[in-house]
Amino acid sequence: MSESNPFENLQEQIEDAAGFLPDGVGDDVLERLKNPERVLETNLTVDMDDGSIESFRAYRSQFNGDRGPYKGGIRYHPGVTRDEVKALSGWMVYKCAVVDIPYGGGKGGIVVDPSEHSADELERLTRSFAKEVRPFIGADKDIPAPDVNTGQREMNWIKDTYEKLENTTEPGVITGKSIENGGSEGRVEATGRSVMFAAREVFDYLDTDLDGATVAVQGYGNAGWIAAKLLDEQGASVVAVSDSSGAIHDPEGLDPVAVKEFKNDSGHVTGYDDAEELTNRDLLTLDVDLLVPAALENAIDEDIARDVQADVIVEAANGPLTPDADDVLQDSDITVVPDILANAGGVTVSYFEWVQNRQRFSWTENRVNDELERVITDAFDELTHAYETLDLPSLRTAAYVVAIQRVVDAYTGNGNWP
Numbered sequence: 001m002s003e004s005n006p007f008e009n010l011q012e013q014i015e016d017a018a019g020f021l022p023d024g025v026g027d028d029v030l031e032r033l034k035n036p037e038r039v040l041e042t043n044l045t046v047d048m049d050d051g052s053i054e055s056f057r058a059y060r061s062q063f064n065g066d067r068g069p070y071k072g073g074i075r076y077h078p079g080v081t082r083d084e085v086k087a088l089s090g091w092m093v094y095k096c097a098v099v100d101i102p103y104g105g106g107k108g109g110i111v112v113d114p115s116e117h118s119a120d121e122l123e124r125l126t127r128s129f130a131k132e133v134r135p136f137i138g139a140d141k142d143i144p145a146p147d148v149n150t151g152q153r154e155m156n157w158i159k160d161t162y163e164k165l166e167n168t169t170e171p172g173v174i175t176g177k178s179i180e181n182g183g184s185e186g187r188v189e190a191t192g193r194s195v196m197f198a199a200r201e202v203f204d205y206l207d208t209d210l211d212g213a214t215v216a217v218q219g220y221g222n223a224g225w226i227a228a229k230l231l232d233e234q235g236a237s238v239v240a241v242s243d244s245s246g247a248i249h250d251p252e253g254l255d256p257v258a259v260k261e262f263k264n265d266s267g268h269v270t271g272y273d274d275a276e277e278l279t280n281r282d283l284l285t286l287d288v289d290l291l292v293p294a295a296l297e298n299a300i301d302e303d304i305a306r307d308v309q310a311d312v313i314v315e316a317a318n319g320p321l322t323p324d325a326d327d328v329l330q331d332s333d334i335t336v337v338p339d340i341l342a343n344a345g346g347v348t349v350s351y352f353e354w355v356q357n358r359q360r361f362s363w364t365e366n367r368v369n370d371e372l373e374r375v376i377t378d379a380f381d382e383l384t385h386a387y388e389t390l391d392l393p394s395l396r397t398a399a400y401v402v403a404i405q406r407v408v409d410a411y412t413g414n415g416n417w418p
């Protein structure tokens with residue numbers, strides 16, 4: 001994986017796109033668009049099961065709140081850094097803007113390898129984080145959600161801690177909860193589902209068929225495995241998948257559900273059936289119709305990009321391509337559907353969860369999925385419209401132009417500028 005700094009990459013993406021805004025944007029506003037409003041950085045001290053105490057660095061970045069409360073997930077990973085969290089919070093701003101949901105962007109992270117801790121230790125760590133961020137979060141302030149290595153369990157702990165400390169019931173303080181705790185139908189599948197919708201829309205736009213297309217998926221967690229399953233249901237053939245253990249390949253097509261069951265039992269995708277094993281790099285350069293990076297940022301750098309053979313990339317992960325890789329792929333006429341649209345299903349259904357929590361009224365799974373489909377297809381149409389009418393260099397630039405314009409309009413509409 002490249003050492004490229006995700007925060008610098010985010011800033012480069014914003015700067016590049018801002019140059020294409022029809023009315024331009026002043027330098028002072030551009031600085032605001034490129035930098036977080038505030039970052040909480042703290043140390044969590046947590047009791048371990050053996051009686052010792054360990055401390056963990058933790059962050060919450062609130063990047064921009066011009067369009068609504070800060071919104072974004074919480075990541076548990078040993079590689080979390082302040083700059084990574086800042087970048088992820090910035091991508092949330094433009095993601096919420098491109099799908100036009102009324103949120104700003106935020107993101108949190110804790111430097112921890114969850115596989116090295118018991119459930120009790122993770123609960124104490126999560127509740128300690130919730131106590132630390134409590135003054136800054138709330139259904140109208142900042143609404144966390146799941147990201148890498150966090151899910152319903154952690155969201156339930158945060159909701160419970162917050163509500164006890166505030167002596168209230170406020171399920172909308174966090175999304176991605178279990179259904180019994182106020183979660184929404186369809187949230188677990190939402191990120192992978194929007195990746196599938198984005199793939200379907202771009203294949204249609206390019207006048208090619210998703211039915212029968214070959215697909216490689218990097219990362220077999222929440223986003224990757226659901227994308228693989230739903231793409232398979234659309235008739236695509238998922239020929240390769242990977243996780244941090246390595247990659248597996250079957251040119252005849254893998255069964256995504258059977259691979260997931262194997263991973264649930266064994267902890268990894270490698271060793272599945274008699275599938276050929278590949279390196280993680282080999283998976284990224286397979287000759288497939290569609291490549292879905294669904295692991296971490298900077299998975300594809302300039303060097304790997306030169307060897308990519310896929311015709312289309314749909315980004316399930318946040319920031320999986322470095323800007324240099326993006327340039328190489330553009331020169332090779334490989335179409336990239338950017339993360340801020342393709343994986344926006346997660347936050348969109350989080351928004352539906354928040355709306356349901358506020359209304360104290362639950363939607364059916366069909367309603368959630370239908371509304372999600374509408375949001376993603378409308379956003380894809382707006383993006384391709386901007387791409388064509390403004391003659392923009394890539395769909396990523398188009399997504400940022402649409403999104404930045406919305407953030408600037410909200411900021412200036414508040415009477416801030418010019």
Ligand SMILES: NC(=O)C1=CN([C@@H]2O[C@H](COP(=O)(O)OP(=O)(O)OC[C@H]3O[C@@H](n4cnc5c(N)ncnc54)[C@H](O)[C@@H]3O)[C@@H](O)[C@H]2O)C=CC1
Nearest residue numbers: 147148149191219220221222223243244295317318343346
């Ligand atoms: N969970 C969600 O709702 C959303 C997630 N995302 C993004 O999707 C990406 C994945 O997130 P989740 O699926 O939630 O995380 P997850 O923790 O469920 O899964 C991550 C997967 O990536 C694999 N992985 C890690 N390093 C790898 C490598 N070098 N090569 C191959 N596989 C590798 C892991 O083994 C695991 O299978 C992240 O970039 C996240 O920010 C984006 C929007 C929403």
Ligand SMILES: O=C(O)CCC(=O)C(=O)O
Nearest residue numbers: 072073145147346347350
């Ligand atoms: O569901 C959410 O609010 C945010 C999900 C997230 O962290 C992301 O889209 O990267």
